[in-house]
Amino acid sequence: MHLHGTSEINKSGQLTIGGVSTIDLVNQYGTPLYVYDVALIRERARGFKQTFQDLGVKSEVAYASKAFSSIAIFRLMKEEGLSLDVVSGGELYTALKAGFPSERIHFNGNNKSLEELNMAVRNKIGCVVVDNFHELQLLNEITCEMKQKINVLLRVTPGIEAHTHDYILTGQEDSKFGFDLQNGQAEDAMKQALKAEYIELLGLHCHIGSQIFETTGFILAAKKIIGKVAAWKSSYGFLPKVINLGGGFGIRYTREDDPIPPSQYVKEMIQAVREETEKLGLDMPEIWIEPGRSLVGDAGTTLYTVGSSKEVPGTRKYVAVDGGMNDNIRPALYGAKYEAVIANKADELPKEKVSVAGKCCESGDMLMWDVLLQSADPGDTLAMFCTGAYGYSMANNYNRIPRPPVVFVENGQSTLAVRRETYEDLISLDQ
Numbered sequence: 001m002h003l004h005g006t007s008e009i010n011k012s013g014q015l016t017i018g019g020v021s022t023i024d025l026v027n028q029y030g031t032p033l034y035v036y037d038v039a040l041i042r043e044r045a046r047g048f049k050q051t052f053q054d055l056g057v058k059s060e061v062a063y064a065s066k067a068f069s070s071i072a073i074f075r076l077m078k079e080e081g082l083s084l085d086v087v088s089g090g091e092l093y094t095a096l097k098a099g100f101p102s103e104r105i106h107f108n109g110n111n112k113s114l115e116e117l118n119m120a121v122r123n124k125i126g127c128v129v130v131d132n133f134h135e136l137q138l139l140n141e142i143t144c145e146m147k148q149k150i151n152v153l154l155r156v157t158p159g160i161e162a163h164t165h166d167y168i169l170t171g172q173e174d175s176k177f178g179f180d181l182q183n184g185q186a187e188d189a190m191k192q193a194l195k196a197e198y199i200e201l202l203g204l205h206c207h208i209g210s211q212i213f214e215t216t217g218f219i220l221a222a223k224k225i226i227g228k229v230a231a232w233k234s235s236y237g238f239l240p241k242v243i244n245l246g247g248g249f250g251i252r253y254t255r256e257d258d259p260i261p262p263s264q265y266v267k268e269m270i271q272a273v274r275e276e277t278e279k280l281g282l283d284m285p286e287i288w289i290e291p292g293r294s295l296v297g298d299a300g301t302t303l304y305t306v307g308s309s310k311e312v313p314g315t316r317k318y319v320a321v322d323g324g325m326n327d328n329i330r331p332a333l334y335g336a337k338y339e340a341v342i343a344n345k346a347d348e349l350p351k352e353k354v355s356v357a358g359k360c361c362e363s364g365d366m367l368m369w370d371v372l373l374q375s376a377d378p379g380d381t382l383a384m385f386c387t388g389a390y391g392y393s394m395a396n397n398y399n400r401i402p403r404p405p406v407v408f409v410e411n412g413q414s415t416l417a418v419r420r421e422t423y424e425d426l427i428s429l430d431q
């Protein structure tokens with residue numbers, strides 16, 4: 001069993017996180033329950049920042065808030081001096097309510113509404129990552145009307161598709177995001193942005209994918225962008241101050257995953273940009289990144305209570321827990337794999353291969369197939385690791401199941417970050 005962050009097994013054989021017994025957490029807050037290891041999030045955040053500092057590169061590390069959005073996590077990222085990447089009015093609203101400095105908020109997304117762009121300009125956020133010509137036009141109109149400047153990055157698609165383990169160079173990238181770097185769209189967008197009176201074009205942005213285990217794709221993307229930048233500089237005199245290379249750094253969900261350390265991605269990206277800019281006689285730009293999963297993913301653990309089970313003789317044993325696709329849709333959505341332990345028997349050896357089912361009326365509502373676990377009896381606590389990214393943020397009320405609470409643990413203390421939804425909450429919008 002692989003323990004993440006501050007997780008340990010105490011003398012009673014219970015899994016602890018942040019110095020708190022998971023069984024005590026279950027008794028206090030109930031299940032299902034999301035638990036975040038705050039020390040591990042801080043370590044990851046500091047690791048990214050430190051790497052840039054050590055290499056003497058100006059940077060912004062923006063937490064991709066879609067991985068897990070809430071006031072508590074935004075406050076933690078503010079404490080750690082990170083910036084924030086939001087992709088909707090709702091995330092922006094939450095960030096502002098959390099007191100996140102608006103000048104460190106970046107707004108991504110391929111179809112921002114007029115209202116969302118207005119909200120961004122009105123609140124003087126750090127930058128809008130403009131995705132398409134429609135948005136560029138809207139933003140020009142809004143800023144001219146308000147007579148207020150806004151910083152902009154242009155999202156470009158460098159023609160690299162990241163397929164988790166390998167990369168395909170495509171002539172013309174088929175993506176709903178961004179301006180194509182090869183076919184002239186990005187260049188047109190750059191010219192339009194430079195012409196717009198209240199738009200301050202800071203630079204370029206790209207995001208090549210998610211749960212990526214190698215640096216090749218980032219390096220290829222950086223090189224392609226720098227190549228274009230050099231051409232644009234000689235034709236138009238425009239030199240970007242910032243290059244944002246996005247997020248997507250992979251984490252270890254199961255023993256099959258073998259990620260490189262987060263700082264390694266940053267080191268190799270910087271090295272590639274340095275080499276390329278030096279070769280072409282350009283100044284080193286600021287390098288911005290937007291990690292989501294790699295900041296919060298392995299810091300999250302979900303606790304469930306084991307309920308019923310069903311034996312299919314000769315095939316498999318299903319063990320059902322009190323959550324499922326409501327609180328973690330990734331297995332159903334992407335076939336995502338996880339590891340787990342029976343938290344009250346964490347010192348015992350796993351002895352049974354089971355498949356862990358959720359409680360929704362969907363055959364696809366499975367959390368794990370064929371995992372080795374300690375004997376799972378009704379009332380036991382199942383701890384599923386690495387659920388910190390895209391768990392709570394994708395949670396839903398299918399079957400009218402209330403969403404679980406979120407608890408932060410650190411130094412032997414637990415704090416409620418998001419309370420459990422109630423049945424009253426569920427009907428609160430019904431007229």
Ligand SMILES: *Cc1c(COP(=O)(O)O)cnc(C)c1O
Pocket residue numbers: 064066067085108207209210211246247248249290291292293294389
């Ligand atoms: C999803 C996303 C990220 C973060 O991806 P992770 O895999 O969670 O690191 C960053 N930037 C953009 C534009 C994204 O869409």
